[in-house]
Amino acid sequence: MAEPIRVVVTGAAGQIAYSLLYSIAKGDVFGKDQPIILVLLDIPPMLPVLDGVVMELQDCALPLLREVIPTDEVEVGFKDIDAAILVGSMPRKEGMERKDLLKANVAIFKTQGAALDKYAKKTVKQLSSNLQRIFREEKSKSFWYKGHHVSRQVLVVGNPANTNCLIASKSAPSIPKENFSCLTRLDHNRASSQVAIRCGVSSDKVKNVIIWGNHSSTQYPDVHHAKVDLHGAEMGVYEAVKDEAWLRGDFISTVQLRGAAVIKSRKLSSAMSAAKAICDHMRDIWFGTKEGEFISMGVYAAGNSYGVPEDLIYSFPVQIKNKTWKIVDGLPINDFSRAKMDATAAELVEERDTALDFLSQ
Ligand SMILES: NC(=O)C1=CN([C@@H]2O[C@H](COP(=O)(O)OP(=O)(O)OC[C@H]3O[C@@H](n4cnc5c(N)ncnc54)[C@H](O)[C@@H]3O)[C@@H](O)[C@H]2O)C=CC1
Numbered sequence: 001m002a003e004p005i006r007v008v009v010t011g012a013a014g015q016i017a018y019s020l021l022y023s024i025a026k027g028d029v030f031g032k033d034q035p036i037i038l039v040l041l042d043i044p045p046m047l048p049v050l051d052g053v054v055m056e057l058q059d060c061a062l063p064l065l066r067e068v069i070p071t072d073e074v075e076v077g078f079k080d081i082d083a084a085i086l087v088g089s090m091p092r093k094e095g096m097e098r099k100d101l102l103k104a105n106v107a108i109f110k111t112q113g114a115a116l117d118k119y120a121k122k123t124v125k126q127l128s129s130n131l132q133r134i135f136r137e138e139k140s141k142s143f144w145y146k147g148h149h150v151s152r153q154v155l156v157v158g159n160p161a162n163t164n165c166l167i168a169s170k171s172a173p174s175i176p177k178e179n180f181s182c183l184t185r186l187d188h189n190r191a192s193s194q195v196a197i198r199c200g201v202s203s204d205k206v207k208n209v210i211i212w213g214n215h216s217s218t219q220y221p222d223v224h225h226a227k228v229d230l231h232g233a234e235m236g237v238y239e240a241v242k243d244e245a246w247l248r249g250d251f252i253s254t255v256q257l258r259g260a261a262v263i264k265s266r267k268l269s270s271a272m273s274a275a276k277a278i279c280d281h282m283r284d285i286w287f288g289t290k291e292g293e294f295i296s297m298g299v300y301a302a303g304n305s306y307g308v309p310e311d312l313i314y315s316f317p318v319q320i321k322n323k324t325w326k327i328v329d330g331l332p333i334n335d336f337s338r339a340k341m342d343a344t345a346a347e348l349v350e351e352r353d354t355a356l357d358f359l360s361q
């Protein structure tokens with residue numbers, strides 16, 4: 001059996017982690033033969049709660065789970081990690097926008113980026129030499145050579161996720177920007193599911209929806225390139241749904257505002273579906289996306305072919321192979337889509353500038 005990998009989850013005493021940790025520990029993310037050391041990072045007042053989570057994980061008697069390390073120290077949390085899932089931060093309450101969390105949360109991601117830079121450094125050096133070797137070996141395979149190899153992955157979940165991810169990455173200058181991504185898979189899953197329900201098919205019959213931009217109410221769920229398998233016949237979503245007004249109206253706003261709708265109803269933000277999306281995101285990084293399919297994730301925008309400003313973490317359609325992600329280039333974009341992609345980019349520029357302003361004070 002393989003050597004154990006070390007996975008840190010921050011905010012490990014919180015509600016998302018409560019669903020997430022079990023799925024990771026039982027092999028849903030990194031594979032059914034991959035032993036795991038789980039590192040649980042939270043703040044000092046939550047240590048007693050973490051003790052309870054450790055007890056429960058032990059009580060699950062999961063064969064892949066080799067060790068559980070609860071801690072409130074970043075130097076323990078981030079040491080030699082193979083994957084970091086940064087959930088820990090404040091969630092919004094009813095009536096707030098996610099960007100209202102900027103001031104409270106961006107400072108956390110600055111500190112954690114700096115800690116990753118410092119304590120995950122050894123593995124990062126290893127990544128750089130891996131990168132060089134892979135680039136040498138893969139030079140002839142043009143498509144994936146242009147992608148970004150990621151062996152030590154940092155996924156930012158805490159909101160506002162895109163901007164927190166950008167700040168964490170900027171605070172970790174020795175770690176390649178390609179190692180950072182933020183979660184928009186929950187929005188992606190919501191969009192697929194809405195189309196599937198509308199068409200009366202299961203959600204696996206819908207592929208290639210795209211979430212462009214920010215994990216916020218300006219995000220653009222786009223189905224112009226998506227396909228539905230409608231009882232054996234594959235067709236475009238517009239053709240399958242036959243209701244352009246819905247696709248351009250309520251479909252988009254339902255996905256954009258779903259997080260707020262869940263908060264209104266549960267008085268707590270999405271947790272089970274967020275944990276499932278984190279698993280989908282990480283599993284696709286580890287094992288690759290299906291042939292001919294793409295998924296959405298927030299990645300560093302440098303070099304994109306869609307005219308999105310470069311110094312942002314923006315959600316794009318992405319394909320992944322051999323732990324190498326690549327933005328799907330060259331999809332045709334109509335005027336309707338262009339306007340929405342630009343609006344969400346503008347919000348991200350504003351969030352980034354506000355965050356940098358807070359951090360410089
Ligand atoms: N990107 C996405 O799709 C989604 C993002 N979220 C975001 O995820 C975050 C967490 O949500 P929940 O688990 O529901 O919140 P929660 O309040 O249940 O748990 C958050 C945990 O983070 C801990 N924490 C706070 N500061 C920390 C720090 N500096 N280091 C380590 N841990 C720290 C808290 O003590 C708490 O245990 C929120 O910001 C929420 O808005 C939630 C759902 C989806």
Ligand SMILES: O=C(O)CCC(=O)C(=O)O
Nearest residue numbers: 092098159259260269270
């Ligand atoms: O909406 C929020 O602020 C928290 C949860 C979340 O990001 C979501 O449900 O999409």
